[in-house]
Amino acid sequence: MTTIELATPQSLPDPPPKLSRRLLESNNQLFRASPLNYVVLMISFVLSAFPLYWMVVLASRTNDEIVQLPPPMLPGGHLSGNVEKLFDAPDVLFAKALMNSVIVAGTITVSVVIFSALAGFAFSKLKFRGSNILLGVVILTMMVPIQLGTIPLYMMMNWLGISGTLPTVILPFLVSGFGVFMMRQYASQAVPDELIEAARVDGASTLRIFFSVVLPALRPAAAILGLFTFMQYWNDFLWPYVSLDPEHPTVQVALSRLSSGTAYYQDQALVMAGTLMATLPLIVVVVIFGRQLISGIMDGAVKA
Amino acid sequence: MTIQDNPARPADIPAPGGSGKAGYPGYTGDRPPRSAFRVALSRWDTKGSPYLFVSPFFLVFAVFGAFPLLYTFWVSLHKWPLLGEHSWVGLENYRKLMGDEQFWNSTVNTFGIFALATIPQFAIALMLATTLSRRMRFQTLFRVGTIIPNVTSVAAVALIFGAIFSQGFGLANWLLSVVNIDPVNWSADRWSSWTAISVMVDWRWTGYNALIFLASMQAIPTDLYEAAAIDGASRSRQFFSITLPLLKPTLIFTSLISIIGGVQLFTEPLLFAPGAGAIQGGTTRQFQTMTMYLIENGFTRFEFGYAGAVAGMIFLIILLVSLLNVLIIRRISSAD
Numbered sequence: 152m153t154t155i156e157l158a159t160p161q162s163l164p165d166p167p168p169k170l171s172r173r174l175l176e177s178n179n180q181l182f183r184a185s186p187l188n189y190v191v192l193m194i195s196f197v198l199s200a201f202p203l204y205w206m207v208v209l210a211s212r213t214n215d216e217i218v219q220l221p222p223p224m225l226p227g228g229h230l231s232g233n234v235e236k237l238f239d240a241p242d243v244l245f246a247k248a249l250m251n252s253v254i255v256a257g258t259i260t261v262s263v264v265i266f267s268a269l270a271g272f273a274f275s276k277l278k279f280r281g282s283n284i285l286l287g288v289v290i291l292t293m294m295v296p297i298q299l300g301t302i303p304l305y306m307m308m309n310w311l312g313i314s315g316t317l318p319t320v321i322l323p324f325l326v327s328g329f330g331v332f333m334m335r336q337y338a339s340q341a342v343p344d345e346l347i348e349a350a351r352v353d354g355a356s357t358l359r360i361f362f363s364v365v366l367p368a369l370r371p372a373a374a375i376l377g378l379f380t381f382m383q384y385w386n387d388f389l390w391p392y393v394s395l396d397p398e399h400p401t402v403q404v405a406l407s408r409l410s411s412g413t414a415y416y417q418d419q420a421l422v423m424a425g426t427l428m429a430t431l432p433l434i435v436v437v438v439i440f441g442r443q444l445i446s447g448i449m450d451g452a453v454k455a
Numbered sequence: 456m457t458i459q460d461n462p463a464r465p466a467d468i469p470a471p472g473g474s475g476k477a478g479y480p481g482y483t484g485d486r487p488p489r490s491a492f493r494v495a496l497s498r499w500d501t502k503g504s505p506y507l508f509v510s511p512f513f514l515v516f517a518v519f520g521a522f523p524l525l526y527t528f529w530v531s532l533h534k535w536p537l538l539g540e541h542s543w544v545g546l547e548n549y550r551k552l553m554g555d556e557q558f559w560n561s562t563v564n565t566f567g568i569f570a571l572a573t574i575p576q577f578a579i580a581l582m583l584a585t586t587l588s589r590r591m592r593f594q595t596l597f598r599v600g601t602i603i604p605n606v607t608s609v610a611a612v613a614l615i616f617g618a619i620f621s622q623g624f625g626l627a628n629w630l631l632s633v634v635n636i637d638p639v640n641w642s643a644d645r646w647s648s649w650t651a652i653s654v655m656v657d658w659r660w661t662g663y664n665a666l667i668f669l670a671s672m673q674a675i676p677t678d679l680y681e682a683a684a685i686d687g688a689s690r691s692r693q694f695f696s697i698t699l700p701l702l703k704p705t706l707i708f709t710s711l712i713s714i715i716g717g718v719q720l721f722t723e724p725l726l727f728a729p730g731a732g733a734i735q736g737g738t739t740r741q742f743q744t745m746t747m748y749l750i751e752n753g754f755t756r757f758e759f760g761y762a763g764a765v766a767g768m769i770f771l772i773i774l775l776v777s778l779l780n781v782l783i784i785r786r787i788s789s790a791d
Contacts, residue, residue, distance in 0.1 A: 182677070184591035191586050196600040199662060202615045203607065205626065209618060218624040220632075266515075269508040279505035285513070292516055294711075296773055298719050298746060299766040300523025302530060302753045307523065323519035326512045356497075357504035386608035388722045389746070393754050403610040410614050411729040419618060426611045433606045441599035448602070448663065449670035 203430070209423035217419050233424035240409070244398070245425060248405035252429075255320055255391075255401055256384040262325040263380045264373050271334025272365045276347055277357070286335070292328035298389060305394060315396030324384060330376050337372035338365065375447035378440055382433055402429045524770075531763030541760065548764035558765065560740055561748040562772070564649070568724075568744065569717035572653035577710075580661050581702075584668035585694060601662030612659050613726035620651045620727075627651075642728040648742040655723045660716075664709055671705040672698060707784050711777055718773050721746040745769050 184192075209217055211230035216223055237245050273279070274286050304323060308314040313322075342365055350360045366373075391401045400408065406429055410422045437444065531548055535541035552558055587597065604612070619626045620641040628638040641651045675698065683693050724742045725733050734751045736743025743751075749769065753762035 182588075182590050184586070184589035188586045188589055188591065191582070192591075192597045192600075195583055195662075196597060198658075199600050199603050202612070202619070202658065203603065205619065206611070206615050217618075220624065220629060222624060222626055222629055266511045270512045273505040273508035277501075277505040277508070279502075282505070285509060289512065292520060294715065295520065295524065296715055296719055296770065297520060297524075298721075299749075299770055300520070300527055301750070302759050302762050302766065303523035303526035304519065305753070306526075306530075306759070307519075322515075326515040328512070328516070331509075331512055357500050357508075361508070382606055386606075386610070388608070388610050389750070393750060403608055406608075406610045406614060407726055407729065410617070410726060411731075411733065419621075422614055423618065426614050430607055430611045433608070434603070437599060437603055437606050441602065442595060444602055444606075445595075445598050445666060448666050449673075 203434070206423050206427055206430070209420060210427045212420055214418050214420045229420065230424065233420050234428065236418075237409075237421055237424045237428065240421070242397075243405050243409050243425075244400055245402075245405050245409075245428070248400040248402045249428070251317060251399060252385055252402040255317060256381045258321050259324045259384045260377050260381045263327045263330045264377050266326050267330030267334045267376060268338075268366060268369050268373060269361060270331040271336075271338050271369070272342075272361055274331070274335040275339035276342060276344065276365070286332075289328045289331050293332065297323075301390065301393065304390070308394065314394065316399055317395075319394045320387070320391045320401065323390070324387075327380065330380065333376055334369060334372060338369060341372070342368045375443055378436065378444060379447065382436065385433065405429075527763045527766045529763075530759055531761075531767050533760045533763075535758070535760035535763070537757035537759065544760070548761050549767070551761070552764050552768060557740060557743075558745075558748055558768070561736075561743045561745045564645075564736070564740075564742055565718060565720060565744045565746075567645075568649050568652050568656070568720060568742070569714070571649050572656040573710075573713055573717065575653075576657045576661050576664065576713075577706075579657070580664035580668055581699075583661065583665035584672055585698065587665065587669050588672050598666070601665055603662070604659050605663040607659065609659065609722040610726060612655050613723045616651065616655045616658070616723075617727055617729070620654075642737060642742070645741040648724075648727065648737060652720075652723050652727060652742060655727075656717075656720070660713075664713075667709055668702065668705060671702055675701050703784065707781060710780055710784065714776055714780060715773060718769060718776075719746050720744045721750070745772075 207230075208223060208226050210233055211226040211228065212223055213227070213229050216227060216229075237243070270289075274282060274289075305314070308319045313319055346364055346368075347360055350364050355363070386403060387401070388403045388407070391404050392407060395401065395404055397408075406422070406425050409425050530541075532543065532545060533541045534544050534547075583601065587594075587601070591597070620628075622628065622638065622640045622642075625641070627641065631638060639647050641647045679697050680693055683697060688696065721744060724736050724744055724747060727742065728737060734743075734747055734755055736747050745765070746769070749762055749765045752758050752765055756762075
């Protein structure tokens, strides 16, 4: 999955000695990081990480310690106390919110991966009339600002009689144009045509081919798509915020209620403890799958 | 990748017994003759399956994506309260919107924050990408570092930075006081609130864009740089004469995505000053964005028709700005 292919001096053929040294030098100068580059990267790393560190500091202090000047710079010893208070807070329903977010993001992820793989397989490996036009439509849907349909979406959920409940925030997102496009790109290079032909000759139906030949081959891309999708809907805010009833919050909605002080008195330490709880699962994901996430983003960029 | 070494790949297996097809795994002997029914079934399978496979995407998108967008326009032509009957008013909502100071205020805010956030963001992301493209130690660590902010939820970002920019005990004001600058009430006026919100947006997106830029920088052939270096071009010269022009498609794509995202900015300003009336974006609406105004009309005032008109205008503005953006970038890079 690594996408780094810098030409190293070693990979060059042997030119005349004089030119070779010049090339070597210029190459090294060109592509090797200078001390200044390291300084820039260190600064950017610190800037990236600091707000999250700061969150941990505030989450592990009491509200009284937070408002002192100068502000505390090291984590304190109140993290577990704050987390306990958070889960006990009556109006916030934080435990339920975490559970709801797992259900919502999990359901959407499974659905998006399966349907994207199905459609991606069809677009890359099966011949059918209108496939180019339909693929164009898929790409177009990626550009549509979906938030602008919020009002009718809200009305539709009323018609369906499910407004305010979890299906409201699941149904609209069961498919993804980005997912279909990504799977198409991956399938066209990862699934050999001969394999599909072979299965067909053996009498397998197209659906059977999908499940026993194509889906296993798509696993690496499916994993990345799954990661992105889960993160996106774990983090989703606007639609859950306007559509969900107070008794069915997702974790991001619970955070906003925690911070707005309508559900509970404004306690900055508590808000940060909640933010930490909501962010922790994703930080774990990044630590474990960081490499895959990065190659996912970068591969997508080159193809798009 | 893994499929290349797949032992089940037919071509790699020497066919035992001479017959080509006998080499497939699971092959048990000569196929039984097919009945007419099975042939018909199989033909239907090859013809119908592709449509069947792509249909879930199009069905769900049609119902929950395309229909709401189109219906927004229909709703916007009505006076449409939450309860009670709706009535046709034609373009009246749009006419009213034209003279609506609160709407234009939100438009100015949205684009002000967008400019304030995006220009430094792209500059920093480009610099970061060139730095990341060098050969170095701890490469993965640095790259993972750039992506951490992007996986943090927008709500979390808004709350963390809300604490940093809080007036009484915030870190930002404390740092200012260290260098003897008076504390700023960040959410109170236009420029300071725009700055704080831009910082939130940039913290979350700069690293992501840097990775996108990095990916397309790596697609640039290295011998271009080698040739330029031999000709004596400095690094900055190389950047402006090779890297930037060749990044044009990526720049267009990324700025389009940024515009679509920027116009829909919502969570950061909403949670910047949470509490009752947060949807107004400050006491004098100094940081209310267009999407906040849309939601305010829809879900605080419950005037669906008028909110629909706001959505329609936002759509139009996105379209215009995207077009303008493509034209400008074309012009800039063809001038070189």
